[in-house]
Amino acid sequence: MSNATMRAVVYEKPFSVVIRDVEKPKIVHPDDVIVKVTTSCICGSDLHMYEGRTAAEPGIVFGHENMGIVDEVGPAVAVLKKGDRVVMPFNVGCGRCANCEEGRSAFCTHVNPGFVSHYDSYVAMGPYKGGQAEYVRVPYADFNALKLPPGKENEADFSLLADIFPTGWHGVKLSGFKPGESVVVFGGGPVGLMAAYSANIQGASDVYVVDRVKERLDKAREIGCIPIDFSKGDAVDQILKLRGGNEVDRGVDAVGYQATTGDGKTEQPNVVLESLIRVVKPTGGLGIPGLYVPKDPGAPDSAAAKGYISFPFGKLFEKGLTIGTGQCNVKSYNRYLRDLIISGKAKPSFVVSHEVSLDQAPAAYDKFDRRVEGYTKVLLHP
Structure with missing residues (x-):
């Protein structure tokens, strides 16, 4: 694998995902950051695509529940800096349209007019590659990325703030x-x-x-x-x-x-x-x-x-x-729920059943889809 590529979970066909080398994301807009992913979750919504129950096209990178460390920062990013630990909402918002201004970031009319935008092009809901990979590009990063305390504490809990x-x-x-x-x-x-x-x-x-x-x-x-x-x-x-x-x-x-x-x-x-x-x-x-x-x-x-x-x-x-x-306006809640986790008032990671490496994702998808071996919520660590 070269510095220009990374490993990612790629949808191949119904009931089949594979680990492939894909192009590593780059800064394409001044508001972007690139995040080195530390945790990405497998979601029940991913199973809809995995089972062929959506219009998802083979070749897309899965993963809309992502957190990690900021690795590169676009020139217009003002709040975030390299090394910040962040978690991203599963839905992408611009922070500037009428819906975003009113706290309805799940229904951003600028990023994807008319419907919800996700990472991973979830059933035609957005143009962004997913984060079940080593890196992910975060658009409108100052708006979308929620800063977390540094370190590795509460990793599983914070990852669940994505969705x-x-x-x-x-x-x-x-x-x-x-x-x-x-x-x-x-x-x-x-x-x-x-x-x-x-x-x-x-x-x-x-x-x-x-x-x-x-x-x-x-x-x-x-x-x-x-x-x-x-x-x-x-x-x-x-x-x-x-x-x-x-x-x-x-x-x-x-x-x-x-x-x-x-x-x-x-x-x-x-x-x-x-x-x-x-x-x-x-x-x-x-x-x-x-x-x-x-x-x-x-x-x-x-x-x-x-x-x-x-x-x-x-x-x-x-x-x-x-x-x-309707889908959740994650940004309306995530900073408050983050603080409940930090204070010890909430510990949502009780739902996590398995934490596995990125390479184990194909087997984890299969077991989660079949509801076997206690697979209820799976976290992937690149």
Whole structure:
């Protein structure tokens, strides 16, 4: 490998990623920095691409949850300097458009007009190569990179500031949650567990986590939540029975468009939305950070393939429920969550199951996708 190339995780075809030498990023705009990656996470959203369930093209570099050390600095960068330890939001913002100025950096209209921008060109959401590599270019770096304390302390915790900790927090906020209320989170994967953890930190009275994977339900119990195994019966019925027939105040969908029925194999994209509408009280709220896409090549029916999903809107209207949706505006939360980590008030790395080298990424993707050997959240170290 020459100084002009680096190792990276490259999408080859559905269910296959490989480690290849690719071009090392360069400063192309005065606002750029180049970061030497110390940790990059495998995200559940990466699996959508890995499984061929998006329009992702072979050859792209994966990785939108990145942190590391600033290695090169563009001439217009004023805040960051070489040697700074930083973590980057998974969505790229310019910091200058109307949405960025209003704190809606996930919907930057300058970087990628009309939709969300990621590292890794995630399903046509942005032009930037991902960070499951030795180096990554960070555009609009003073805006996008969050400075961290120097050293190696809390590495796993800080890496989760790129996506899942803020996204879980965002899911609870989208629901309209107020301290003292009860919350149900559908999906006990990394984002779901972060939503449940965030609800606890924000002062929830009861938090229910719905899943069917034992390791996830065990983690939910460990952080003081009430696990609900939907493979053993209808989740809503189980919750209502535990609550003496009373519904919950708020619900979070941390599953998204690949939701399944109780067998864990039969996809039913609307099943979580239907359950939330049933289990949340009249005038309650739904937060939906779980990913839904406008096109799904592997959808179970022609409507879902076009992003159309049916759910009981009449019941939603009748109950006066509110809905909040959309990707997380990471910058609205990450510095505050960073400080919770620094103070010892938050330790989100409890979700991390494996830390492996970059070279082990292909095997880690396979195991994470098959939910084997306890693979729940994987960190890659180049």
